[in-house]
Amino acid sequence: MLLREVEYAKPGAVAEALQLLAANEGARALAGGQTLVNVMKARAASPDMLVDLNGLEELRGIELAGDGTLTIGAMTTYTELMRSAEAKARPILGEVCATIADVQVRNRGTIGGNVCSNDPTNHLPPLMVAIGARMTIAGADGEREVPAEDFFLGVYLTAVGPGELLTRISIPAGKKDGFAAVTLGAEGTCICNAAATVNGAVRIALGCVDAVPVVVTADSAGGVADAVRAANLTPPSDVHASSEYRTHLAAVLATRAAEEAAAR
Amino acid sequence: MEIAVTVNGQTYERDVEPRKLLIHFLRDDLDLTGSHIGCDTGNCGACSVIVDGVLLKSCMLLAVQANGTRIETVEGLSEDGELTRLQQAFNEHHALQCGYCTPGMLMSTTALLRENPSPSEDEIKKALQGNICRCTGYWNIVEAVKSVAK
Structure with a gap:
């Protein structure tokens, strides 16, 4: 498919990328391109300019601080995260990334791209919300930090505004996490998913049931299904699952994720 | 935009539009038609190539993004006709029928091995x-790969 005509810029520094994005209303940041290039083929998005982030070394890499906090650069690929010794400090991250799409997509697709596209069927938005990640957003006025719970605003919409970039994600120490999904084929697109973390109480974030991840808490894994039912979810119906079936899956998957988290 | 890429050991310099996908650059500009376009949606993998040692789908990369890289396609696998x-x-395991997916299958399994x-x-x-x-x-594709696995 021939794309619509588009300008291309490959900045060498985050400041330069921010300037390009701010100065061109029709500019879009190009991360791994594993979603954006395809929606451009379909003309679902038609940016006038692509600001390629692949030359920004500042946005790459994973660091592990002394207190166990992980800092993941937004342009880190799934494959890089899966192979990172540092990222093993929070094992669920690599485990979930290993189930996203396929080798080729994992080699190019980025952690930042996954959360910034905020497709409701993506894996990482609910995971980031469940484990209490914090997102750093850079703009003309400097940086600000947004908790994952406030980062996802709507379908394909996040707290990253025009002229801004997600630069990194901070993740607190922890191991007691779980993730469960029902997918189209093995490790395909999620029909419904749930991420859980246990830190005293159980914290669940459900994906695919609303425009943004839905948070549910319970005292124990045994109480998760009732807590999900009490949330009165009204997920969308589509060719893959009715709203009723997704509601059912949400309780089942939240329980599976919570049991996995509790067992660690 | 002027770009220079090295494909299967040979360097090419070309002027390309930013909107051109890498797969179209390989097939149409360089006449390297071994890599196929199956779905053009990033799902089928027939366009898989290895860029700077990394297996990628060339329908989800712009040609300009490949500037300065070293690309391997199915044409570059055999040496001196061997x-x-x-x-x-x-070949021995009949791991291809119509053959359309084969270039991608070979690149993915080459990268794996x-x-x-x-x-x-x-x-x-x-x-x-x-x-x-x-x-x-x-089945036969997996059998073929198993037969060369050490």
Whole structure:
């Protein structure tokens, strides 16, 4: 498919990328391109300019601080995260990334791209919300930090505004996490998913049931299904699952994720 | 935009529009038609190539993004007309029917065997998740890869 005509810029520094994005209303940041290039083929998005982030070394890499906090650069690929010794400090991250799409997509697709596209069927938005990640957003006025719970605003919409970039994600120490999904084929697109973390109480974030991840808490894994039912979810119906079936899956998957988290 | 890429050891300098996908650049500009366009949606993997040692789908990369890289396509696998062991194994195990997916299958399994010369059957299958064979000839493809695994 021939794309619509588009300008291309490959900045060498985050400041330069921010300037390009701010100065061109029709500019879009190009991360791994594993979603954006395809929606451009379909003309679902038609940016006038692509600001390629692949030359920004500042946005790459994973660091592990002394207190166990992980800092993941937004342009880190799934494959890089899966192979990172540092990222093993929070094992669920690599485990979930290993189930996203396929080798080729994992080699190019980025952690930042996954959360910034905020497709409701993506894996990482609910995971980031469940484990209490914090997102750093850079703009003309400097940086600000947004908790994952406030980062996802709507379908394909996040707290990253025009002229801004997600630069990194901070993740607190922890191991007691779980993730469960029902997918189209093995490790395909999620029909419904749930991420859980246990830190005293159980914290669940459900994906695919609303425009943004839905948070549910319970005292124990045994109480998760009732807590999900009490949330009165009204997920969308589509060719893959009715709203009723997704509601059912949400309780089942939240329980599976919570049991996995509790067992660690 | 002027770009320079090295494909299968040969350097090409070309002027390309930013909107041109890498797969179209390889096929139309360089006449390297071994890499195929199956779905053009990033699902089928027939366009898989290795860019700077990394297996990618060339329908989801712009040609300008490949500027300065070293690209390997299916045309570059054999040397002096001799098939690689993997290509030979595909032949011997009848691991292709219509052959449309084969360039991608070969690149994905070449990348797998470089990283992991002794993959298990499950690892082979997982490595081929991004490659669709519409003839559904997966069994023989997996058998071919197993036969060259150490």
